[in-house]
Amino acid sequence: MKKIVFLTASLFMTIALSSQAQPKIGSPAPNFSVKDANGKVHQLADYKGKVVVLEWYNKDCPYVRKHYDSKNMQTLQAAAKNDGAIWLAVVSSAPGKQGHEAPAATLATMTKEGSKAAAVLLDESGAMGKAYQAKTTPHMYVISKEGTLVYDGAIDSNTSSNPKTIKGATNYVTEALAALKKGEAIKTSQTKPYGCSVKY
Amino acid sequence: MTKQTGLFFSLLFVSLLGWSGEPSEFIFPQGKVTLLVGNSSIVLHTTTIPEWHTYWKNSGDSGAAPLLQLENANFQILKRLWSFPKRISVEGITNYGYENESLILLETDLKNSQRPEGSLNLEILVCKVECIPYITTLKVPQNNQQALIDQLLEKHPLPLESSNSFQLDLIQETSTDKQFRLRSQNTRFLDFDEIQIFPLDGNIFTTSQPEISLDDRDLVFSIKTTGLKNSQEISDSFLFGFFKDQRLVTSVELSSFTKAKEVPSYIFILLFAFIGGIILNLMPCVFPVLSLKALSLMKQKESTQKSHLEGWAYTAGVCLSFLSLGITLIGLRLAGEEVGWGFQMQNPWTVAGLAVLFFWITMNLFGFFEIDFALQVNSKNKSQFQNSFWSGVLATLVATPCTAPFMGTALGASLTLSPMLSLGVFFAIGFGMALPFLLIGYYPKSISFLPRPGAWMETFKNFLAFPMLLTILWLLWVLSLQAGSPAVLSVLGIFIFIAAVIWTKRLISKEKVGKAILVIGFCFSLISLYWLPRSSPSETQASMIWKSFDPQQIEKDLSENRSVFIDFTAAWCLTCQVNKKTVLRTSEIEDYFQRNQISLYVADWTDKNPIITQELAKYGRNSLPLYVFLENQQKDPILLPELLTKEMILKLKQSTEEK
Numbered sequence: 001m002k003k004i005v006f007l008t009a010s011l012f013m014t015i016a017l018s019s020q021a022q023p024k025i026g027s028p029a030p031n032f033s034v035k036d037a038n039g040k041v042h043q044l045a046d047y048k049g050k051v052v053v054l055e056w057y058n059k060d061c062p063y064v065r066k067h068y069d070s071k072n073m074q075t076l077q078a079a080a081k082n083d084g085a086i087w088l089a090v091v092s093s094a095p096g097k098q099g100h101e102a103p104a105a106t107l108a109t110m111t112k113e114g115s116k117a118a119a120v121l122l123d124e125s126g127a128m129g130k131a132y133q134a135k136t137t138p139h140m141y142v143i144s145k146e147g148t149l150v151y152d153g154a155i156d157s158n159t160s161s162n163p164k165t166i167k168g169a170t171n172y173v174t175e176a177l178a179a180l181k182k183g184e185a186i187k188t189s190q191t192k193p194y195g196c197s198v199k200y
Numbered sequence: 201m202t203k204q205t206g207l208f209f210s211l212l213f214v215s216l217l218g219w220s221g222e223p224s225e226f227i228f229p230q231g232k233v234t235l236l237v238g239n240s241s242i243v244l245h246t247t248t249i250p251e252w253h254t255y256w257k258n259s260g261d262s263g264a265a266p267l268l269q270l271e272n273a274n275f276q277i278l279k280r281l282w283s284f285p286k287r288i289s290v291e292g293i294t295n296y297g298y299e300n301e302s303l304i305l306l307e308t309d310l311k312n313s314q315r316p317e318g319s320l321n322l323e324i325l326v327c328k329v330e331c332i333p334y335i336t337t338l339k340v341p342q343n344n345q346q347a348l349i350d351q352l353l354e355k356h357p358l359p360l361e362s363s364n365s366f367q368l369d370l371i372q373e374t375s376t377d378k379q380f381r382l383r384s385q386n387t388r389f390l391d392f393d394e395i396q397i398f399p400l401d402g403n404i405f406t407t408s409q410p411e412i413s414l415d416d417r418d419l420v421f422s423i424k425t426t427g428l429k430n431s432q433e434i435s436d437s438f439l440f441g442f443f444k445d446q447r448l449v450t451s452v453e454l455s456s457f458t459k460a461k462e463v464p465s466y467i468f469i470l471l472f473a474f475i476g477g478i479i480l481n482l483m484p485c486v487f488p489v490l491s492l493k494a495l496s497l498m499k500q501k502e503s504t505q506k507s508h509l510e511g512w513a514y515t516a517g518v519c520l521s522f523l524s525l526g527i528t529l530i531g532l533r534l535a536g537e538e539v540g541w542g543f544q545m546q547n548p549w550t551v552a553g554l555a556v557l558f559f560w561i562t563m564n565l566f567g568f569f570e571i572d573f574a575l576q577v578n579s580k581n582k583s584q585f586q587n588s589f590w591s592g593v594l595a596t597l598v599a600t601p602c603t604a605p606f607m608g609t610a611l612g613a614s615l616t617l618s619p620m621l622s623l624g625v626f627f628a629i630g631f632g633m634a635l636p637f638l639l640i641g642y643y644p645k646s647i648s649f650l651p652r653p654g655a656w657m658e659t660f661k662n663f664l665a666f667p668m669l670l671t672i673l674w675l676l677w678v679l680s681l682q683a684g685s686p687a688v689l690s691v692l693g694i695f696i697f698i699a700a701v702i703w704t705k706r707l708i709s710k711e712k713v714g715k716a717i718l719v720i721g722f723c724f725s726l727i728s729l730y731w732l733p734r735s736s737p738s739e740t741q742a743s744m745i746w747k748s749f750d751p752q753q754i755e756k757d758l759s760e761n762r763s764v765f766i767d768f769t770a771a772w773c774l775t776c777q778v779n780k781k782t783v784l785r786t787s788e789i790e791d792y793f794q795r796n797q798i799s800l801y802v803a804d805w806t807d808k809n810p811i812i813t814q815e816l817a818k819y820g821r822n823s824l825p826l827y828v829f830l831e832n833q834q835k836d837p838i839l840l841p842e843l844l845t846k847e848m849i850l851k852l853k854q855s856t857e858e859k
Contacts, residue, residue, distance in 0.1 A: 024427075062325075062333045098330045135293060136262045159264050160323055161333035190428050192403045196331045197262035197293040 023132055025189045029141070029149040030131040034090075036119040037106040042088065049145050051085040051180055053173065055117065056092060056129065056198060058099030058137040059109055062161045063195035067138060068113055070163040073155075077116035080177060089117040092129030097199035099137070100124070126200040136195035142176045151176040153191030224341040228334050230326045235338045237316055238346040242277075244268065244304040244322070245352060252328050253297045256285035258402040260295035263331065266304065266324040273318025273340065279307040283356040284441050284451050285398060287407075290329055294407035296398055297327075303356050305349075316340045359439055359451035362755065367818065368454040370436060371420070378405075378436065379422040380456055383814075392442040392449055397421060400437040400453070403428045466621060469613045470628045476607030477632020483775060486599045486633075493591050493637060506584070511641025513585040517592020519630035525596070526626030530619045540822030541611050545772035546808045548683040552691050552729050554597065555675040558668050559695050560722060565665035567658070569702050569718060592634065598671070599633065608842055612821040678771040681806055686733040694725050701725075745790060749803035749812065758833045763798045763853070768816060768826040770805040775842055776825040783844040796853050798829075 023030055029052075031044045044052065055073070058064055067073040077087045091106065093099035101109060106120055123129055132141060132152075142151035151172060158169035172188050179186045224235040231248035244266070246254050255263045257280075270277060283303040285296045310316055318340050325333045365384060372379035395412065399405035403426065410423040441451040481490060493514070529543060544550045563569060607629060614622035640646060680688045701721030705714040746767070747753070754764050767784060769776040783789055793800055803812045805824060816822055819839055827840035829852050840848055 060330060062331060160267060161264070161325065162323055162335055190426075192426070192428065193262075194264060195262060196327070197290060197295075197329070199329060200291055 023141075023149055023152065025149055025152060027149060028147050029143040030128075032121075032123075032128040032131060034121040034123050034128050036121050037103040037110070038119070039103065040119070042119060042121060044143070044147065047086050047143075048147060051080075051083070051145055051177065052143040053080055053085055053087045053177070054132065054141040054143070055087065055089045056134045056137045056139040057089040057120065058091065058093055058196060058199065059101070059113075060098050061137045061196035064137050066161050066163045066166070067155060068115075070166055071114070072163075072166050073138070074114050074116055076171070076173060079174070081116055081118070083177065083181060085177065087117045089115065089120045090123050090128060090134070091120060092123040092126050092134060093199040094126060095124055099199055126198075129198055129200060134193075134198050136193040137198060138195055139193040139198070140173050142173060142180070144180060150180065150186055151189055153188075154193045154195075157191075159194040224339050226322070226334065226336045226338060228326065228332075230328075230332065233322065233324060233336075233338070235320060235341060236345045236349055236352075237341050238344065238349040240310050241308055241349070242306040242316070242320075242340065243349050243352065244306070244320075246298065246302045246304075246324070248298070248300060248326060250299075252326055253288050253295070253299045254302060254324060254326055255295065255297040256398070257282050258296055258398065258400055259325075260288075260297070260402060260407045261293045263295050263297065263327055264325045264333075266322060268304070268306070269321040271319050271321055271337070273316070275308045275310045275314070275316055275318070277306045277308055279361075281305040281307065281358045281361070283358055284439070284448055287396070290327075295327075296407070301356065303352055303358070305353075305358060315342060357448065357451070359441075359453050361453055363452045363454065366440075366452060366454055367814070368438065368456045370456045372422075375427070376424060377422045378425055379420065380436070380438070382419040382421070382440065382454070384418075392444050394443040394446070395419065396441040396443065397423070398439040398441075399423060400439065404436070466617070466624075469610050469617075469625055472606040472613075473610035473625045473628035474632040476610055477629040478635060479606065480599055480629070480633045481636055483599070486595055490595060493595065507641040507644060510584060510588045511638040513588035514592040515631065515634035515638050517589035518596050518634040519592075519627055521593045521596035522626045522630030522633075523623060526623045530622060534619070540805075540813055540816060541824070543808075545678070545770070546682075546806065548679055548687060548734060549729055549732060551675050551679045551682065551772065552687065552732055553726060555672050555679065555691050556694055556698070556725050556729065557594075558672050558675070559698055560725070562665045562668045562672070563698065563702055565661055565668060567662060569705060595633070596630065608821055608823050608826065611823045612819075674774070678806070681771045683732065683734040690732055691729075694728055697721070697728075698725055745794060746800045746802045749801045749815070751811075751815070754799070754801060754830070757799045758830060761832055763796065763832065764801065764828075764830040765793065765798050765852075766801045766803055766815075766826075766828040766830075768803045768805060768812065768821075768824055768828070770824055772806060773824040779825060779827075779844040783846055783849060786846070789846060789849050792850055798853075 029044060033041055033043045035041050064073075080087050089110075091099060091101070103122060106122065110117070110120055121128065128134075132139075134141075138155050140151065140153065140155050141149065144150045153172060155173055156166065156169040156171045158165040170188075172191055175188065176186050226233045230252040231246065231254075233247075234245045236243045236245060246266075248254060255265045257265045259265050268277075268280075281304070283298070285298060285302075288295045288297050288299065308316075320338045320340060321335075322338055323333060323335045325331055367383045369381045369383070370378060371381045395414075397410050397412070406424040406426055408424045410421040412419060412421040414420075437453060437455040439451065439453050442449045480486060525544070529541070532543070610625055610629070614625040617625070676688050676691060679691065698721065701717060705717050705721075708714045708717065749766065754766070757764050767776075767780075769780065771777075803809075803815060805812050805816075813822065816826060819826060819828060819837065821839075825842055827844065829838040829840065831838070831853075838852065
């Protein structure tokens with residue numbers, strides 16, 4: 001009898017979890033299975049034991065430009081890589097939409113940007129973006145070694161598109177990564193993302 | 201070269217011709233922004249070409265509101281007002297913004313004669329699906345263009361910043377939703393066929409369409425939340441737009457008045473009600489009736505089954521009366537009447553009826569007649585239980601104009617409960633009030649300090665007629681305010697009639713006939729109240745510094761940064777009268793109010809007044825007295841306790857300064 005109750009309860013839990021549209025801080029991050037620009041398939045499960053950073057990217061978005069032209073994003077990526085984190089840039093632009101590029105062109109762009117991301121995932125169908133409810137570029141997520149979503153939101157506290165505002169703003173991703181490294185609680189775990197809409 | 205860029209260059213050329221240095225206009229391929237100066241405001245007028253849009257102050261899922269910053273200016277921005285936005289959905293993402301034209305009005309501290317100087321740094325994001333940010337500096341123009349601004353404002357009316365016609369309350373909060381009620385202070389909502397609701401804070405609220413339901417006066421909507429907490433302790437604010445035939449009729453920005461303050465748990469509400477009930481015994485209204493009750497108790501020497509039953513009969517009388525009051529109150533509220541605790545005293549017939557009843561009791565206490573009548577002290581055993589029951593009923597009836605400490609909170613909280621649960625609150629008050637007498641029934645030794653019963657009791661009984669008479673005096677005063685002097689004179693006439701009935705009875709030796717005369721006389725004295733004349737009550741005289749309650753004036757005072765004190769009172773509320781005489785209207789306190797420039801308002805609830813009932817509800821109350829101190833618009837209202845002391849008032853300004 002107890003077993004049935006338990007099964008029913010866990011069944012309802014599963015239903016509740018799967019119908020939970022919004023990825024939740026403190027819950028397992030949604031899994032994904034997406035090819036990168038080199039044709040390699042990446043899954044979240046591949047990176048168990050490593051901190052994962054997701055960055056929604058669109059090369060033509062002025063807010064993305066704010067962080068790339070100022071080299072802010074590249075610096076962040078390099079620092080994360082040094083600490084052993086896996087940084088994945090995600091392009092959810094549908095074919096024909098702004099920011100969409102063929103794999104070869106994407107690789108060229110990345111070289112030009114000086115990107116230090118481990119890979120650029122080409123989420124043409126938008127499935128991954130929708131699973132994470134990515135709204136803007138750049139929309140940032142940090143996933144802990146255990147696969148738990150620990151940060152969801154803006155890259156920093158200044159929503160301007162002006163690169164001059166980067167200095168003086170609080171970078172939430174840096175904060176989250178530092179806290180994970182020290183094993184402390186993350187001060188700001190959810191913010192409203194800013195930037196251009198993701199071009200699904 | 202496309203047509204667009206051609207237009208751009210020709211416009212650029214035109215604008216360059218007109219200006220040297222920083223222009224007041226910025227033209228870009230998708231539109232232009234123009235800065236205009238009016239009498240005391242600056243207006244940023246944005247125009248975009250089709251398919252492109254700019255953003256409202258909450259931009260929604262993506263995008264960004266224009267950022268404005270003054271530089272080297274000889275004036276300051278006091279307020280920013282944005283024209284009414286629209287929902288723009290692009291590929292599953294919802295934004296709040298503007299297509300075509302929009303205005304941002306900056307209210308400044310510019311005086312009419314002053315020439316504005318300075319420039320405005322502007323960062324504006326223009327989007328179709330893709331977005332282009334523009335960063336520019338606009339010079340504040342020198343020439344006054346108020347006429348042009350007026351024209352633009354006519355086309356794009358700005359939302360009202362507040363309105364007394366509406367009240368917004370947070371009624372429910374879950375982890376994913378917040379539910380609000382927008383109540384029209386008028387009897388109905390204005391005529392509209394569509395309503396649009398925009399949350400001001402995009403951090404807390406998602407852009408999903410709110411679910412709206414509407415009846416005559418209430419619009420209830422629930423809106424999904426992001427799960428993010430309010431960064432500051434601010435109330436939830438929304439912009440409402442009412443449309444008729446697709447035209448914006450009126451729009452207003454409102455903040456929910458009631459914050460998500462924790463409602464005390466039901467057990468606490470009951471406990472408060474119970475404690476309030478016990479304290480009610482000490483309140484001035486109940487005293488005369490209770491002294492009678494005390495008198496009858498003195499005859500008990502020991503705890504007997506009889507004394508227990510009497511205690512329970514009294515308890516039943518009190519509790520049942522409270523329950524029926526509760527049922528009436530809830531029933532009236534469900535029927536849409538704006539009523540609150542003590543509502544029966546707002547009815548002059550009740551007041552006059554009580555006065556007549558009390559006069560009969562007075563005559564009885566003086567010993568002018570003896571009959572087994574509601575509150576007989578020396579009655580036979582048989583009717584003792586009935587007497588106990590009816591004295592409970594009477595005690596409740598006279599207790600209603602009083603609110604004891606703790607009771608206000610409990611009664612207020614009961615407003616939000618289901619009818620069954622709020623009846624529990626009424627029961628708890630009744631039980632609390634009856635408890636001391638119930639206990640005396642079980643432990644008569646507790647009053648053994650009182651002298652032994654004897655002949656002195658008859659004298660004491662006669663003496664108790666005087667508090668009764670004083671109560672009558674007070675009731676007549678209330679009546680004079682409610683229904684004017686003709687009503688008071690009629691009641692005095694009925695008193696003479698009662699005296700005549702008693703006098704006649706004493707002439708007649710046959711007991712049965714005498715009794716009949718008394719019963720007929722008693723009934724007739726109450727029935728005659730039906731013809732109680734009512735003249736329109738004279739306005740309660742507000743003193744020089746106490747103004748009568750006026751929500752608009754209060755709003756104005758607060759906006760001018762003056763503090764406000766509101767005294768919710770009624771002639772029939774004895775607690776209020778005590779506070780008034782001992783604290784509020786003393787020269788010391790009135791001086792203090794004036795020194796600190798606190799505007800004083802009296803909200804008089806002597807007669808039925810739905811506006812005041814609603815105002816009380818705003819503070820979670822439906823009983824008197826209530827004292828509210830509003831320091832300014834930013835700070836939460838301070839509610840003072842039911843029983844005031846001078847110190848509480850003298851501390852008001854200090855305590856808010858310390859915060």
